[in-house]
Amino acid sequence: MSAHIIAAIVEHKPGVLFKITNLIRRRGFNISSISVGATENPNLARITMVVEGDEATVEQIAKQLQKIVEVVKISRLNPSESVIRELLLVKVHVADSRARSDILGYTQIFRGRIIDVIPDSMIVEVTGGPNKINAFVELMKQYGIKELARTGITALARGEKV
């Protein structure tokens, strides 16, 4: 079992996301993350999914998704040939000035940004691949994470491939 990335270009119509998630549910597959957003074409949306499963399962998901009438294109993204990004927002507890300067330092190292500050907590924004996000979340645990939100990944194939 490993994680696979499926990107779907779909017609921007009501009910498409329902169809996709319902199909994945009905065939007994698992989604670990899904993100939806606009594309260069206002009539089309891009859905990026991370699904768990062996090669045969993922191949089957991709083929079943392709059958949905509003699905224009399904691609499987190879992680080593793709740009993969995820956005993290994390609200961290700040106990003292020492903690504050540590968090600021880590944020700088991870090329993140401080979005909001109040005396005893701050919100940090970090983007990157899932491993980088995981590492940052691990670091923040020692200070106490009050709230955390991840968007799930979005991705594009590198180079000329579309």
Add this chain to the structure above:
Amino acid sequence: MVRMTGAKALIESLKREGAKVIFGLPGGAILPVYDVLYDEADLRHILVRHEQCAAHMADGYARASNSVGVCMATSGPGATNLTTGIATAYMDSSPVVAITGQVPTNMIGRDAFQEADIVGIMTPITKHCFQPRSAEDIPRIVKEAFYIASTGRPGPVLIDLPRDIQQMEADMEFPENVKLLGYNPKLDPHPLQIKRAAKLLIEAEKPFILAGGGVKLSGAYMELIALAELLQAPIGTTLMGKGAVPEDHPLCIGGVGMHGGVANKVICESDVILAVGVRFSDRTTGRFDSFCPEAKIIHIDIDSAEINKNIRVHIPIVADARRALKAIYDEIIGYASKPSVRRSEWIKRVNELVEAAKEYLEHEDGKLTAPAVIREIRNLMPRNSILVTEVGQNQMWAYLHFKVLMPGGYITSGGLGTMGFGFPAALGAKIARSDLPVVDLAGDGSFLMTEQDLATSVAEDIPVTVVVLNNGVLGMVAQWQRLFYRRRYSHVYLGRIPDFVKLAEAYGASGVRVESLNDFKEAFAKALKSDITTVIDILIDPEENVLPMIPPGGSLKDMMWRR
């Protein structure tokens, strides 16, 4: 552009798509459409007595006519009653367009009277669902619905029409063409795969052709026979493929699967399997992991998602069955040496197996058993005729004992296994092919599920013959309980209720009970000629099993020939 209401545009569009008949039942949310139908002379409406039957009739009509069947119901319970029929059509890839009324758009989501989220309910059991939010979209949507239902791998499509959209007037434009970004069925096979398949088939010593429903859907029976004869390969069919080729052809050796016959033995000995228009259902293959592990498999299917879904195959060909078979044939013809000479040993072996299996299918002469009845049905029905079955023992007896002689002359609920399908599907088939005798082979359990549409058959003058193999039990369930649950007959006794003769007569149909094979022959011959529907009630032994069979969870090798 023409100004008209959405309801009028719907009916106009249906006619433009070639629809001749609608099977339906009106209700509040679809009234504007029914009001248009009141004046409609060119589109026949068949009033059903239960919406499930409307869906099955449209399905039977579609299968018998190779065109799209149309059914219609109101919102809420009318729409949900269609679902069993739509799910049946979906599993068997039958082109049906279902039209449902819906509450007005400003009421959607407010739990209005007779509101059901039918798009949500139907999405997993349809190829596509539409819910027009503007009347002017209706002509385009109907066009797209028929196109999606009937092309590629066919299947049902839903159009859910809110009542205000039916009433709304708009300037209508009726498009000639369909443009769908994400839907483009691939019909032509890849030439390289055809070459590889041809080579494998030529080199095969013991080739086998497994023909499924896709052969019927693409009308490929001539191409299939030509290739089988060229290769000298025996043809076995899946349940959905039964009748893909006339079963008196010497190379056609019957059905494969849980209630297959000798073809199960033959396929296990083959070294190359050409599977065409099949989806390797568990009822066909038995255990997936032990399905012909030694054989190389070529799989032709128009639906790429069927490739490697249940069975890993060696050469996938995503294409229309007819085109792919023709391409393989042409490719093989191009080779200098034809394979047929080397195959004499294989054919000899196949014939040996066929001969050896015959004794298992023989039954005592003259006794009123299900196989004997089915043989008499075959003898008395003309070559060109349609047998529809219900689901259960009746269906599997027909699978084993009824030889289909007309391509497409066998209609059955294969994938979903819907009891109650047969009778309404027979009515739909009869509407499509009023020139042919149509017979529903039923069990008492199945027939009871949709018998109320005897009223439709009488009122609308659709004469079919219903042969009820009446054993007073849910026969197939009882058989499993007998064989695998130590005869613990849990909740299967039906008690031979009702009296089917009186039931038929109550509807104004004709009913007859037979107690001997000779009586049956007489009654059946008369029924075929009758201009009203006849129900023939045959009391058979509840202990009779359908054999051979593969026990649940077994593989094709584990056939049980006798109790």
